[in-house]
Amino acid sequence: MSQAEILRFARALMQAYDVVGPRRKKGRISLGTLSDAADLELEFPPSVHSPKKFLFPHWDELFRFKLEGNVLLEPESAAPPRIIFGMHPCDLHAVKILDDCLFEGETDSTYRAKREATLLIGVDCVPDEHCFCTSLGTDRIANGFDLFFHRRDDSYLVQTGSDQGRQLLADHAPETMAGAHEAPLALQVKQCESHLQFPTESLPLLMKDAYEDPIWKRLGTDCLGCGGCTLLCPSCYCFNVQDKLELDLKEGQRVRTWDSCQFDQFAKVNNGDNFRSSQSDRQRHRFYRKYKYLWDQHQRTACVGCGRCSRECLARIKPTEVLNELFSQTPPQQLETSPGSEYQPQMARVERIEVISNDDRLFRLKVPASFNFLPGSFLQVSVFGLGEAPFSIASPPDGSDEIELVVRRAGALTQALHRVRSGDRIGIRGPFGNGYPLEKMQGKDLLLVAGGRGLIALRSLMLSLLAKRDNYGRITLLCGARSIETLLFQEDLLAWHRSGLIDCRFSVNEQGNSWGIPATDVSYLFRDLDINASRTIAAVSGPPEMYRQINPLLFRLGLPDEEIYLNLERHMKCGLGKCGKCRINNICVCECGPIFPYSSVKHMAEAIER
Template sequence: MDKNEALQIPPRPGQPEQQAGPSAWYLLSRGDIDQLVRSLSVAYEVVGARMKDGRYTLDRISDPAELKLEFPPRVHSPKKFLFPNWEKLFRFRLGGKVMLEAEKAAVPRVIFGMHPCDLHAVQVLDDCLFEGEADSTYQAKRQATVLIGVDCEPDEFCFCTSLGTDKIDSGFDLFLHRSNDGYLARVGSARGLRLLRRYLPEIREVDNPQLPPAGKSCQRSLRFPMESLAPVLGEVYDHAIWQEIGERCLGCGSCNLLCPTCYCFNVQDRLDINLQGGERVRTWDSCQFDQFTKVSGGSDFRPDQTDRQRHRFFRKYKYLWEKHQRTACVGCGRCARECLAGIDNTEVLNSLFAEQVAAVQSPSPGLEYQPQMAELLSVDSLTGREKLFRLRLPEPVSFRPGAFMQVSVFGVGEAPLTIASAPDADGHEIELVVRSKGSLTKALHRLKAGDAIGVRGPFGNGFPVEEFVGRDVLLVAGGIGLVTLRSLLLTILARREEFGRVMLLYGSHSIDQALFRDDLKRWHLGDQLDCRFAVQHFGSQWGVTGGDITHLFRDLDIVPARAVAAVSGPAVMYRNVNPLLFGLGFTTETIYLNLERHMKCGLGKCGRCQINDITVCQCGPIFPYSQVQHLREAIER
């Protein structure tokens, strides 16, 4: 093959080419991989993990049998092949006129076995070295290098799950996932697809790959969302912790030199032994070294390890985050793994965060806006977009079904979330449903059991459950509106003998988007209530009605004179459902609506949730129809 194929320039300098498509998965055996390595070796320098002198190292592969695809995270990063620790920039000849000689073109190279965290690290290098005038030597190597990723198992030093770097969806040419039948190769670029088709033309494409479980577990973690890193550091520049770790630091620079994202360097001239010429070289440097910030005259604006360690943390977790919205740490644990002083980034950051939370909780003006910290007990996926969070609160709370909490991710913001569980006697635990949509909810989705989360509340006026006692109850839910009615329904089921007939009508775009599918099945098969479902996009095996929720009102056998109706869903559903309820004989006094708005403060002061003359966070979000029928903004818009 033509060696120039490796040098094709991607759309953005150094960036991978576009995804080859959603079905670009291929099944490879170990023999296929050996053949691929053997074939690539003709035109590329192939690099991968192998055993050398009794330990794993990342080195050139001459025999495919040497290549290890499962290896521990302690192996040094592939950074040295894209940004070498020693690199000649050009040669020069002395004597009379200085003659410059450019360095040779980059060697076409394939790096086999890049863990997800190291692929994320390459993206950090891209951000920094392509910013402004691109670093052409890095760019040349980046363009000439094929990146092939493999999955990994975290060790005791990793905390990649806290930073979202334990998995990756782009930034590679190929990615190999271990499977029972060998390896599933995911294509990440047109170049990667070309290589597979050229060297392994017989391999089989897989339409529905059965991937291994995506979850990974790390012993070390940040006890808060990574979006809070920059705000946390913004308040601690003069904190005593920098002196504490500075006094322990030996200034050896291992944390920087082993880091896959650090790229600081020095430039020096090295003369030939005959003094007739030489070369200008670039070498790795470290902000922890004594001479790094020394200037002419002997001044040093970062004179000791206290200042240097603080700078390391601020650059990685604050400065570059604010610049690129990407932390310059990928949680690989290499710095802590090799640190002779035992400095652990997670310990430092968790300590700083805990202190700030404690300060927030102390009595002070504005206390009503300050959240308390709840423990996240469990996180369960409901659909592709929604997760169920179970929280343990620091103090017991009481509420009526339909109430909401204000939930905080420091550094991102706060948002109202409806309580999905029923009130209980203990009052310490609640459930919330979070749909991944904006920056706050995406940050929440990255949390895991054991993390801390800020909460205020509960707020709002819920369903008057005692007024429902002795009556039939019709629950009408659309989409995520089921969250509010689940709290009411669980309350009713806990006191089932006090109520008449209970019916649930639930509409969803599809079964896959339906919430609480296990609950729905259990309720449907049980004898405590009558469940009926409708989906707009049909094609499930549930035997549900096709169409929107209004189809469930056909031949609805209910006696409105002895019933109440609770409605929760999108506004467009109300405009269609309310006339049907009135047509059945329900009155404005027996229909209750959930009119959720963007309730910013929860205290009736910010004006964000005001509908005409009513503040939803105080008077609602649950209203009898009679209370809001005169409000044009409530239902009609």
């Protein structure tokens, strides 16, 4: 498109839309509604406010009400059709973040109304001394816009990014739409004066250990608490909700206004307590919100490197300087990470291997650093060349750097693991997942029901309980297996049985077994069971058919749904809630499970029913 075509295009758009573009205001660039298409600029320095001010405005009416008689609620008015003409790549990235945050869970319909009525037209930019988009990969964008104007000599190459964008061209610039399709331009290389001295993938690790760093204290001393950083941030959306009455006091509106975590009253509650009482706490919170918390959920920062926070900061707090300082203090080996690092295993040494049945071996591994987990969590074990598979952790979370796994010989990977010798090294990732609620179990009676290999997760639980036996009430273990041969942890079971610390009952399906117990299945063990349902939590671990069989028995005992914890292991491939293989309806087992209270899965058809 030539300049003249762009002018015609903009004029045509202004007939149908509220067209927002960059305007000069007090010597700076501010986005606002254009009144003359000739004012449209496509090359401009970063604007003071981002397009957030149109998509998520400072003053946003949620609904109107009337006080007289009944309170009448009127739905929010529809958003005007709007085009934001002139979004830099960083601002387009910021809209993706707003989308992630505001569409997740309960969709924010007020935002959605504006978002859906607004078309986004991107343009390229030249970074200034505060920009650090090149460090975050937000200096360019491949999607998330309707149109994007790329500068080419004295004209622009228009890239379409959506059907709506194509339609916009077809309707308002038909000659351009009909013109020849051209190859995309070679990527421009941008230079930012401000930049991170480390790859962004290291950020979560960097932030993980930085919570108590003295740097927050210093920022708290420097910060004026004006909140400019968050108000100007294109992705900060925290807000306050207030009622504003008309002067007649008969009607009013409920509005949301931008709030800031940097303000004194933001985390204050009615009794006067303030959950972030110092400016240091507040600055730390801001950095964690930008660089850690969203990463944990979406593997991206909530910062797009637009530099608005530091451009306007009187105390000259610059995110790049803060993060680089944190980086310079952190031992480099802790930050060895690169794209895909969440998939890279760490190496663990095999300390000991024990044959615990014909097909099962217990591996004791020394891991690089001890980690916390709840019984029921799992690790991913790698055999390079054969892949990776999940295994329940069989040892208790006792803070040691040695953990135990049980590997049953089945496919190629487990057969390879059975060939591993003491002293060899294997790859592990994790731990992943949610386990049995140890803390909630304190002071309660516990009914553990294991079927077959489900005993592995329950062994971790049982050893945790026995380590602090006095913290729990009666413990009953009902343990079923096909045969004595396949019964895992026989020595542990016999020792627990003989200790008298727990009530152990066994069932095997085979007749004439070597333990001399009658051939039954685990449901028979419920027959003489005497438990106090009001103070009992059940931890159940076995194959799905076992749940179909024994859940009704647990209900009959009077156990409430939320006190029955089931192990719903699936094929957890990535462990990160991404691959979808372990999905039960709308949840990922690796993230939310594998241990679930029955109450949270009973609505899910894929959980237990067949």
